[in-house]
Amino acid sequence: MKNKISFHFYLMILPLVVLFFVLHTFPFLQGLFYSLTNWKGYGPWEFTGLHNYTQMFRDPKIAEAYLFTFKFTICATLLVNILSMSIACGLNAKIKLKNFLRAVYFLPYILGSLVVSYVFKQIFSNIIPVWAKALGIPALSVNILGTNHAWLGILFVTVWQSLAFNTIIYLSGLQSIDPDVYEAASIDGCTGFRTFRKITFPLIAPFFTINMVLCGKGFLMMFDQVLALTNGGPGTTTQTIAVLIYKRGFNGGQFAYQSANAAVLFFVVIGLSLFQMKFLERREKKYE
Amino acid sequence: MNNSTLSLRTQPKAVVNWPITILLLIGSSIFILGVLYITLVVALKDTTQMTRVLSLPKPLVLKNFAEAWKMTDYPRKFLNTLIITVICLPFTLITNSAAAYAITRNRDKSKFFNGVYYYFISALFIPFQVLMLPLVKQASFFHLDNILGITFLYIVFGLPMNTFLYCGYVRSLPKSIEEAALIEGLNPMQIFIRIVFPIMKPIHSTVAILSIMWTWNDFLMPLLLLTKADNQTLQLAQYVFQTQFSTNYNLAFASYILVLFPVVAVYIFFQRWIIAGVTSGAVKS
Numbered sequence: 001m002k003n004k005i006s007f008h009f010y011l012m013i014l015p016l017v018v019l020f021f022v023l024h025t026f027p028f029l030q031g032l033f034y035s036l037t038n039w040k041g042y043g044p045w046e047f048t049g050l051h052n053y054t055q056m057f058r059d060p061k062i063a064e065a066y067l068f069t070f071k072f073t074i075c076a077t078l079l080v081n082i083l084s085m086s087i088a089c090g091l092n093a094k095i096k097l098k099n100f101l102r103a104v105y106f107l108p109y110i111l112g113s114l115v116v117s118y119v120f121k122q123i124f125s126n127i128i129p130v131w132a133k134a135l136g137i138p139a140l141s142v143n144i145l146g147t148n149h150a151w152l153g154i155l156f157v158t159v160w161q162s163l164a165f166n167t168i169i170y171l172s173g174l175q176s177i178d179p180d181v182y183e184a185a186s187i188d189g190c191t192g193f194r195t196f197r198k199i200t201f202p203l204i205a206p207f208f209t210i211n212m213v214l215c216g217k218g219f220l221m222m223f224d225q226v227l228a229l230t231n232g233g234p235g236t237t238t239q240t241i242a243v244l245i246y247k248r249g250f251n252g253g254q255f256a257y258q259s260a261n262a263a264v265l266f267f268v269v270i271g272l273s274l275f276q277m278k279f280l281e282r283r284e285k286k287y288e
Numbered sequence: 289m290n291n292s293t294l295s296l297r298t299q300p301k302a303v304v305n306w307p308i309t310i311l312l313l314i315g316s317s318i319f320i321l322g323v324l325y326i327t328l329v330v331a332l333k334d335t336t337q338m339t340r341v342l343s344l345p346k347p348l349v350l351k352n353f354a355e356a357w358k359m360t361d362y363p364r365k366f367l368n369t370l371i372i373t374v375i376c377l378p379f380t381l382i383t384n385s386a387a388a389y390a391i392t393r394n395r396d397k398s399k400f401f402n403g404v405y406y407y408f409i410s411a412l413f414i415p416f417q418v419l420m421l422p423l424v425k426q427a428s429f430f431h432l433d434n435i436l437g438i439t440f441l442y443i444v445f446g447l448p449m450n451t452f453l454y455c456g457y458v459r460s461l462p463k464s465i466e467e468a469a470l471i472e473g474l475n476p477m478q479i480f481i482r483i484v485f486p487i488m489k490p491i492h493s494t495v496a497i498l499s500i501m502w503t504w505n506d507f508l509m510p511l512l513l514l515t516k517a518d519n520q521t522l523q524l525a526q527y528v529f530q531t532q533f534s535t536n537y538n539l540a541f542a543s544y545i546l547v548l549f550p551v552v553a554v555y556i557f558f559q560r561w562i563i564a565g566v567t568s569g570a571v572k573s
Contacts, residue, residue: 005394008476009401012390016383017404019444020411023426028414030422041421087312095309103559104316107324110555110562112505114523115547118530119327122537127326127341160319165566172567221415224507228527245417255421262418270413 034259041255052260062261064236065244068151072240073219075155080162080215081208087163088170089196102171109164117228120157121145124229150230151238158225162218166211173207174200209280216272220265241265327548331541338538352542359532359539360525361517362546368435368514369521373503376442380499381492382485384447388454389480393466405455411448416508424512433513441513442503450495453569457491458484494569497562504551522547 035052039045056062091102108116125143132140144153177200185199201208223242226232232239232247239247241261249258330338331352332345356362391408394401427433432440461484469479510524520528526547533540555562 005398005401006476008480009390009394011477012386012480013401013404016387016444016447017407020408020447023423023432023441023444024411024414024419024447027419027422027426030426031418034422087315090308090312093305093308094303095312096304096306097309097313099560101309101312101316102563103555104320105312106559106563106566107320107552107555109566110501110505110551111548112507112523112551114505114507115526115544118526118540119323119544122330122540123323123326126537127330130341168563168566175567217413217415221417223417228530242415242417246420249421250424259418259421262415262421265415266413266418269415273413 031259032263034256035263036260037256039256040253041250045256048256052257053264055257056260056264061236061239061244065239065241068238069220069222069240072151072155072158072222073216076158076162076219077212077215079155079159080166081211083159084163084166084211085170085208087167088174089200091167091171092174105167106164108161109168111161113161113224114228116161117157117225120153120160121229124153145230146234148234148237150234154225154229154238157229158219158222161225162215166215169207169211170204173204177203205280205284209277209284212280213273213276216276217269220269220272324548324552327541327544330538331545333538335536335538349538352539353546356539356543356546360529360543360546362522362525364518365520365522365525366550368519369504369523371435372439372442372521373500375436375439376503377496377499379439379443380446380450381495383443384450384495385454385485385488385492386480387447388451389458389484390476391451392455392458393463393476405451408448408451412452420508420512427513433515435514435519438509438513439503441509442499442506446495446499446502449498453491453495453498454488457488461487490565490568493561493565497565498569 036047036049037045038048038051087105091098091105095101124145129141129143132138144150181199181203182195185195190198221242222240223246226238226240226243227246230238232243242265245258245262245265248254249262252258326341329343329345330341332348332350334349334352337343337345337349387408391401391405395405396402424433427437427441431437465483466479469483470476474482505523506521507523507527510521511527514520514524517528526543529543533543
């Protein structure tokens with residue numbers, strides 16, 4: 001093959017590279033730049049260096065949002081992965097109605113997260129309290145979204161919706177395992193949970209990595225569900241970083257300040273993703 | 289491929305695992321089908337029938353749907369969402385697969401193409417929140433804050449994920465056919481259009497499903513860019529009308545059903561194809 005690359009290949013990517021730079025990278029760089037100013041989103045501005053960043057560390061609202069988002073991300077990631085792995089194992093077992101069950105468990109994936117959140121919001125506020133009163137369960141007889149436990153409601157809806165996609169990824173991982181491996185294991189006397197721990201899990205480790213990274217990244221940027229279910233409330237107890245950036249950045253005159261917040265979120269996401277990939281891939285290697 | 293693994297799997301004594309079957313059935317009927325059932329029956333009732341939520345509606349109240357249809361200007365919003373999804377799809381498939389093809393075939397030879405690969409992939413880790421504030425200014429500067437403009441943004445913003453999926457697939461394609469075609473005198477563009485694009489079908493379907501789901505269900509981008517009522521999508525309309533539903537939740541559920549129904553209807557017909565499409569993308573990655 002000649003080393004010269006045909007101009008056709010450049011034709012295929014150059015327009016997209018230019019568009020991607022103009023519409024994605026440029027706003028990204030602008031965001032980073034504005035984070036070093038005091039711009040309100042309109043009017044004159046001045047260069048203020050790292051002032052926004054130092055300010056952020058002293059801002060209790062920001063600290064609260066980060067704490068909540070981290071707590072939420074950890075809980076949601078753990079729950080989603082445990083549940084979706086269990087469901088995937090179930091769907092991969094020798095069961096009746098396999099195709100029907102797979103179709104049902106994948107259904108939440110195709111439904112828009114905003115409308116799903118609204119459906120659950122109505123169920124939490126109008127349906128569950130009525131049932132709980134009738135059944136005499138005082139803990140559930142109030143709308144959970146209006147209480148200190150509002151985040152559990154958000155957690156439930158988020159997990160409900162995220163399960164489907166992660167289940168599909170685990171399921172495709174499980175299907176890539178050669179059934180002979182299981183046969184050999186059962187001859188060696190390996191059964192039940194031991195089989196899962198010693199054979200299934202190591203073999204689907206790469207899928208575990210993908211799911212952990214996708215979950216971590218996705219939940220750190222949680223937006224739709226919070227906006228629809230609680231709008232960050234009651235008070236600001238369920239305000240995620242993404243919601244805070246949106247609300248204060250567009251309506252609070254904090255364009256530059258929230259750009260700094262977004263930049264920090266960017267470093268957190270990058271850091272966490274790289275850490276997860278490094279750490280989990282090392283785990284994968286151990287089994288090879 | 290699928291058939292052979294299936295037949296292998298049924299070889300050892302095929303005993304149906306009833307406990308797991310029953311557990312999965314109970315789980316799905318309470319948490320998934322149950323939720324949809326509640327949504328549907330509440331939408332078909334009026335407030336006087338709400339003492340027993342789970343009972344079937346009697347009489348059926350269809351005026352909730354008529355009212356939600358009129359109130360949210362449903363046909364207009366449906367059409368907007370459909371236009372965005374339908375225009376976005378072919379352009380995404382063609383442009384993004386061409387880019388991935390060009391990248392994969394030249395990555396080893398050229399620093400530029402290799403650089404573009406990492407440029408696109410690294411954008412996967414950039415949260416949308418970092419650029420959304422400036423993007424709104426940018427979009428209004430280029431007059432992209434309308435239906436066609438947002439379509440354009442979806443095509444470009446899908447690139448990182450799609451490059452990742454397409455490049456993984458192209459790498460697994462044998463080069464020999466392309467080399468033969470090159471000797472026959474076809475140029476790389478013709479090779480891509482006539483040979484490579486058609487054999488990428490499995491990954492096209494993955495990208496197509498992800499793209500359709502994203503553009504149909506997205507809420508944040510329309511919220512930021514489609515401020516005019518005429519431009520709004522189905523999801524955005526739910527957000528805009530939310531406060532007006534608060535007094536009448538039968539009406540609210542009717543409106544939710546109107547938004548969920550088209551997707552569920554399509555899903556019922558194509559579910560096997562949809563699940564297989566998403567799975568093949570997931571396995572590749």
